[in-house]
Amino acid sequence: MPAQRIHVIDGSSTDASLPPKRLEGKVAIVTGGARGIGKATVRFFTKHGAKVVIADIEDDTGTVLANALSPSAIYVHCDVSLEGDIENLINVTVSHYGRLDILFNNAGVLGKQSRTSKSIINFDADEFDRIMGINVRGAALGIKHAARVMVPRRSGCIISTASVAGLMGGLGPHTYTASKHAIVGLTRNTACELGRYGIRVNCISPFGVATSMLINAWRSSTCDEEEYMDLGGEEAGLDDDDDGEDDHVEKLEEVVRGLANLKGYTLKTKDIAEAAVYLASDESKYVSGHNLVVDGGYTTSKNCVG
Numbered sequence: 001m002p003a004q005r006i007h008v009i010d011g012s013s014t015d016a017s018l019p020p021k022r023l024e025g026k027v028a029i030v031t032g033g034a035r036g037i038g039k040a041t042v043r044f045f046t047k048h049g050a051k052v053v054i055a056d057i058e059d060d061t062g063t064v065l066a067n068a069l070s071p072s073a074i075y076v077h078c079d080v081s082l083e084g085d086i087e088n089l090i091n092v093t094v095s096h097y098g099r100l101d102i103l104f105n106n107a108g109v110l111g112k113q114s115r116t117s118k119s120i121i122n123f124d125a126d127e128f129d130r131i132m133g134i135n136v137r138g139a140a141l142g143i144k145h146a147a148r149v150m151v152p153r154r155s156g157c158i159i160s161t162a163s164v165a166g167l168m169g170g171l172g173p174h175t176y177t178a179s180k181h182a183i184v185g186l187t188r189n190t191a192c193e194l195g196r197y198g199i200r201v202n203c204i205s206p207f208g209v210a211t212s213m214l215i216n217a218w219r220s221s222t223c224d225e226e227e228y229m230d231l232g233g234e235e236a237g238l239d240d241d242d243d244g245e246d247d248h249v250e251k252l253e254e255v256v257r258g259l260a261n262l263k264g265y266t267l268k269t270k271d272i273a274e275a276a277v278y279l280a281s282d283e284s285k286y287v288s289g290h291n292l293v294v295d296g297g298y299t300t301s302k303n304c305v306g
């Protein structure tokens with residue numbers, strides 16, 4: 001029987017044909033790293049040899065994850081919309097791990113998604129400021145303070161999570177869509193400016209992944225407001241690992257699968273984490289200002305609603 005080829009990235013194998021650790025020696029920050037896409041990326045970054053600082057506002061969840069990955073990860077409380085928190089995050093990273101190579105600006109919120117609250121007619125300026133403060137100001141502040149330590153070293157890699165909602169309309173609440181378009185623009189402008197210092201700046205645009213964010217949005221748009229609040233509303237805090245046991249999640253994944261051009265696969269958080277590993281690694285050393293769309297061809301498809 002031919003030997004089975006097993007792809008492990010935990011470093012335990014000496015087989016030269018296996019994929020190497022692609023982030024060995026690098027230090028990364030993952031914002032929104034306690035849950036969902038961020039959590040999967042933290043796991044992949046550490047498996048690939050990086051030391052990771054998990055930045056989030058969910059202190060309990062983030063600390064549990066950091067402890068499970070220790071000493072390859074630490075947790076730092078950071079509300080990305082606050083400049084003081086971002087400054088502290090960068091300082092703690094450099095003092096603890098000695099350097100900063102990769103910033104993954106991933107923290108993000110969708111905002112209210114119930115049928116009534118998402119209409120432009122009910123536009124809420126405070127909600128706009130809150131979403132923009134996290135999704136856009138948070139990313140810009142991250143870039144500003146990461147650049148402070150990357151520019152003198154003439155190297156670094158910055159990745160932000162945009163969305164297919166950053167490429168077209170009709171996929172989310174107005175403010176969320178505007179914020180994700182802004183991430184694509186911020187990425188392009190920053191790549192122009194920081195390229196001369198050897199710093200690469202890219203973003204990733206995922207299609208629908210069944211994380212807490214999307215599951216809660218799906219619930220709120222498929223049941224009435226009262227029923228949604230009974231389910232726990234936006235604060236339900238679902239664990240992204242519990243998908244599959246829930247009718248809402250199964251239905252949501254079925255809808256996303258149906259919309260994608262590429263059939264037969266359900267997009268998972270690990271797929272976005274793999275894209276982040278590629279952009280963070282030296283394999284993408286000449287890739288900058290790019291928006292890596294991970295959508296099973298959705299935005300190029302005739303099914304696309306934009």
Ligand code: NAD
Nearest residue numbers: 032035036037056079080106107108163208209211212213
């Ligand atoms: P999630 O809700 O599972 O995770 C988001 C994380 O961000 C949570 O851990 C949360 O605590 C954290 N966070 C929220 N506000 C914060 C703040 N002010 N400061 C620091 N951390 C904060 O959602 P997710 O789907 O993993 O989302 C991650 C990113 O992916 C977001 O930017 C989102 O817009 C983007 N995205 C998600 C999808 C999807 O379908 N899930 C699609 C496209 C883009």
